[in-house]
Amino acid sequence: MSVADDFPLEHEWAVxxxxxxxxxRLQPADQLRLSAHLKRCEACRLDLEVxxxxxxxxxxxxVVDYSPQASLSRMMQxxxxxxxxxxxxxxxxxxxxxxxxxxxxxxxxxxxxxxxAAGLAVLATALAWLAIRPSPEAAYRTxxxxxxxxxxxxxxxxxxxxxxxQMRSALAGVxxxxxxxxxxxxxFQISLxxxxxxxxxxxxxxxxxxxxxxxDPAVLYVAPLNAAxxx
Amino acid sequence: xxxATERVLRDRGAEERALLRRVALRERSAFEQLxxxxxxxxxxxxxxxxxxYEAAEEIINDTMxxxxxxxxDFRGDSQVSTWIIGIAYRxxxxxxxxxxxRRRAETDALEMEAFEAAGxxxxxxxxxxxxADWLARGMRMxxxxxxxxxxxxxxxxxxxxxxxxxxxxxxxxxxxxxxHARQRxxxxxxxxxxxxADTDKPVTR
Numbered sequence: 001m002s003v004a005d006d007f008p009l010e011h012e013w014a015v016x017x018x019x020x021x022x023x024x025r026l027q028p029a030d031q032l033r034l035s036a037h038l039k040r041c042e043a044c045r046l047d048l049e050v051x052x053x054x055x056x057x058x059x060x061x062x063v064v065d066y067s068p069q070a071s072l073s074r075m076m077q078x079x080x081x082x083x084x085x086x087x088x089x090x091x092x093x094x095x096x097x098x099x100x101x102x103x104x105x106x107x108x109x110x111x112x113x114x115x116x117a118a119g120l121a122v123l124a125t126a127l128a129w130l131a132i133r134p135s136p137e138a139a140y141r142t143x144x145x146x147x148x149x150x151x152x153x154x155x156x157x158x159x160x161x162x163x164x165x166q167m168r169s170a171l172a173g174v175x176x177x178x179x180x181x182x183x184x185x186x187x188f189q190i191s192l193x194x195x196x197x198x199x200x201x202x203x204x205x206x207x208x209x210x211x212x213x214x215x216d217p218a219v220l221y222v223a224p225l226n227a228a229x230x231x
Numbered sequence: 232x233x234x235a236t237e238r239v240l241r242d243r244g245a246e247e248r249a250l251l252r253r254v255a256l257r258e259r260s261a262f263e264q265l266x267x268x269x270x271x272x273x274x275x276x277x278x279x280x281x282x283x284y285e286a287a288e289e290i291i292n293d294t295m296x297x298x299x300x301x302x303x304d305f306r307g308d309s310q311v312s313t314w315i316i317g318i319a320y321r322x323x324x325x326x327x328x329x330x331x332x333r334r335r336a337e338t339d340a341l342e343m344e345a346f347e348a349a350g351x352x353x354x355x356x357x358x359x360x361x362x363a364d365w366l367a368r369g370m371r372m373x374x375x376x377x378x379x380x381x382x383x384x385x386x387x388x389x390x391x392x393x394x395x396x397x398x399x400x401x402x403x404x405x406x407x408x409x410x411h412a413r414q415r416x417x418x419x420x421x422x423x424x425x426x427x428a429d430t431d432k433p434v435t436r
Binding site: 015016019020022023024025026046050051053054055057058059060061062063064065066068071072074075076078079082 | 236259262263266267270271274275278279284288291292295296299300363364365366367370381382384385386388389390391393406409410413416417423424
């Protein structure tokens with residue numbers, strides 16, 4: 001076997017490629033190149049056999065297949081809970097309801113406000129008599145989701161042209177999270193969280209959040225639904 | 232690469248991209264199909280590292296929740312499979328590194344010494360089942376990233392470039408990890424390099 005000047009480099013390259021020669025995932029050009037080297041290099045041929053034995057041994061480990069149905073069921077339940085918490089922007093339906101065809105819909109905005117106020121009056125009455133459902137404790141805990149806290153709830157309606165960014169900013173300013181909505185009238189149910197997990201939110205904190213949201217240009221209407229007094 | 236393998240992978244990739252587009256549109260049936268496809272693949276892979284199916288399921292469901300949330304963000308820079316397995320990989324690292332891996336590696340090293348000293352390694356390389364068990368013990372003694380690289384290549388059949396995408400590392404890092412993993416296994420399991428009766432048996436997948 002003649003040793004070319006570039007053989008050491010070629011050999012070093014070949015050694016690194018062997019695993020993917022074994023699993024069949026080398027690019028065709030590299031496969032041809034390695035095949036040519038193997039004809040010249042006994043060390044690599046021996047190495048190749050070791051890699052084949054290794055691959056075979058790893059493939060020979062018994063596998064146990066678990067039925068996915070129960071896991072899928074839990075997955076879909078977790079998605080259901082997640083979707084109930086998402087900020088949902090049915091722009092198309094909101095645009096149709098408002099008759100808004102674009103950014104120049106200002107003349108119709110007063111009509112929108114009046115229509116929404118009427119709807120809100122009905123909604124507020126209905127909600128006041130409903131048992132407010134607390135944030136469901138997630139049976140499935142994702143990496144970033146904190147445990148549910150004792151919290152106060154607000155009803156918030158955003159202006160029709162509010163962007164996602166503006167809505168997020170408004171909610172972030174009061175440590176609020178959407179737990180339901182939007183309703184047909186465009187109302188969201190917002191949960192305010194205490195400073196620490198498990199903290200109740202004081203009446204003063206709720207009032208401060210309401211004041212702050214009313215001053216936010218993205219917010220059309222806000223009202224407390226319930227408030228837990230601090231101990 | 233075998234042409235038939237390349238064609239199968241390309242077709243599967245196209246199907247998965249179409250499925251993910253439907254997931255991005257919040258189509259639940261598409262997500263369920265994707266979930267069932269990947270549950271089998273991921274559970275088999277994860278159970279090679281964990282004795283707890285509950286732990287594996289948590290990783291799978293965390294992974295697929297991210298897929299549900301981020302399907303619309305998938306830009307097609309990689310295959311859907313490398314994207315999803317990459318998410319699972321990062322979740323795995325977080326989960327498994329929280330365990331007392333060092334204590335388990337020391338325990339396994341003591342077991343391996345006793346294993347070899349008792350001559351139980353004799354012939355272990357000859358029988359498939361015994362070899363698999365013997366190899367599994369050696370694999371547990373590798374650093375997690377090296378072991379994952381080996382398993383991604385030999386169990387899941389990924390190319391070097393795909394492993395680089397999955398692990399978010401340069402290709403050379405993947406090659407280095409693979410090189411060190413192979414070297415370490417040969418030190419731990421010297422019989423791996425001994426000729427056996429089935430030396431020429433082809434690798435079956």
